[in-house]
Amino acid sequence: MALKTSAVPFKGTAAQEKKLLETISALKGEDGSLMRILQEAQGLYGYLPIEVQRIISEELDIPLEKIYGVVTFYSQFSLNPKGKYKIAVCMGTACYVKGAGDILDKIKSKLGLNTGGVTSDGLFSIEDCRCIGACGLAPVMMINDDVYGKLEGTDKEIDDILAKYSL
């Protein structure tokens, strides 16, 4: 099976690669370092395109297939870039029983996106996430690090929140 590559061309810079190589040489040799290197790399590039996986594979001398296997196993690793603002609607049980599903649907239709999609201007990406542990404030959503709790799900409320974010 051919490896799935990213939907957009890779635009990594030399500075990013230098940083990645430094990270790898710092962590290389530690027990179980692959996960940590992948986490750092995702922080550096925002996602884990095949080009980045290839660098890690060569540096660690681990087959690319194995790295790809790990990357696709965990939901936090992404093969595609995310939006500048990552919307995550909590779909934990407490949020779900209070109507988080309707809120997710509403935002998706407002942005014209499916779960996991990115707007064409790269501003927003949207996903449903597992419990973020703010169940007392259900239903909850996050945009990057900002948490919005006790959502009512009205059009005005969602429009007002989205309007705070621009390119």
Added chain:
Amino acid sequence: MFRSHVLVCAGTGCVSSGCNAVADAVKEQLKKNGLEKEVGVTLTGCFGLCALGPIIVIYPEGSFYSEVKESDVAEIVSEHLLKGRVVERLLYHETVSDEGVKSLNDTGFYKKQLRVALRNCGVINPEEIDEYIAVDGYQALGQVVTEMKPEEVIKVIIDSGLRGRGGGGFPTGRKWDLARRLVPDAKQKYVCCNADEGDPGAFMDRSVLEGDPHALVEAMAIAGYAVGADRGFVYVRAEYPIAVKRLQIAIEQARDYGLLGKNIFDSGFNFDLEIRLGAGAFVCGEETALMASIEGERGEPRPRPPFPAEKGLWGMPTVLNNVETYANIPQIILRGAEWFSSMGTENSKGTKVFALGGKIKNTGLVEVPMGTTLREVVFEIGGGIPGGKKFKAAQTGGPSGGCIPVEHLDIEIDYDNLIKIGSMMGSGGLIVMDEDNCMVDIAKFFLEFTVDESCGKCVPCRVGTKRLYEMLDNITKGKGSPSDIDEMEKLCHYIKDNSLCGLGQTAPNPVLSNLNFFRQEFIEHVTEKKCSAKICKELLQYVIIPEKCIGCTLCARVCPTNAIEGKLKEKHVINQEKCIKCGACVDKCKPGAIVQI
């Protein structure tokens, strides 16, 4: 020395409600009033009442202010802290009565609680090791490594009756004993902590990490001494950034104080801890999967035996407990096995933390002795159901558990009683549902979760949960038939009996439990194609209320299937057989005569 202390809750719930801005405002106002040398401000862990954040508590009075806004702070500082007049209008309303201000411990939410695992949350500053030491912190570790033999430590834990708080409820002391004895000549052993709290709706482990991280550090060092391990790993969810940061601070402080590292308390015992971040996989809550993930592999479980106590991380004996389990350990050492086993029921000792969520007034974290009834938790501590709605069920055990219906409200909550009625303790999420929740939809919700999170290694789980989900999906869309219900039950038992790990073996529980207690709802969905809770949208019918219809014909004209019949200025009727439930008529109807039932 400060004459007053302002404690600001800085747990995730309150951070999300804006507590940092409130804390900054408190500091600014204190400065403005020249009080910064008289009044101390401390950021603490969770008080438990997350629904009413941001929360601040002022000592020595113990005044509990809830839902504090930045704009309220000036009044609290000038009235309460400068003039000594409590600002009654901002106090937690339950503490205000006709006879004056009540103590927090007399309110419904706190009265029946007993805090052991959460004892320091909301009391100390989690980023200051000295505050932990001031409440007897690290005393248990000192006692263990200088005065006790490892076997004695294990005996205390066995005698206490402590069972794992993460899911299965395996006796903790026996686990330690096995890890100590099974491989006597092991070159290396490990102590691990499962802080990958994946059960949606549970957040007690996060609260301990955020509010009392040193308790975990101390307990893991004790476990290391007991089983003979000198390295430990804490596997934390990456979704918990505050918890990770505070745990990191705690580990560094403990190293600075010589409480981690070489030759702890001059006893010759070495122990150190590392944090490993998860990357979002529910199955990593399963112990063998968690260890695979720490090793940098795909987090897939493997068959047991061998159990981790024999072959764990990198093939070495490993002991693995979750955060809440560890949080009990220092107290058990200090206060004794008898003290701990005096709480709880015959086979479930101590207390349990529950995360109350869903349709309940006091959402938040509560800790009660094992054996407390569900009714006490939901109605006395939780304050009941908001909006005058009726209690329908409480869900425990997350995607591995089940629902407890109203006829079992008086069940005494412990491991065995929950298993008996088809649910399980799990990690302690307790989600309350009211009459507006559809139990078929809830079963489908959990199956969607397990389909997503099944690692794919074994067929019964990977394919079985998917087929089960499809059947449920059909039923919620009006495409189910009565035979589906029996088919589903059969499939559930097949998945339970044949899956490799706990995830698959328990995945059908939400379906089986709902079928058991709410079978009528499933039957209604497949025979009458009706959803009484009005959640399953595709089962709803659009009807025109004759009294409201003005006969304008707008709806009939917009209907794409000509399902609406009626002449101008006469009452219209929707032909249900033709209606495709698109909802176009609802938007057109000016008097609002078209509704879904």
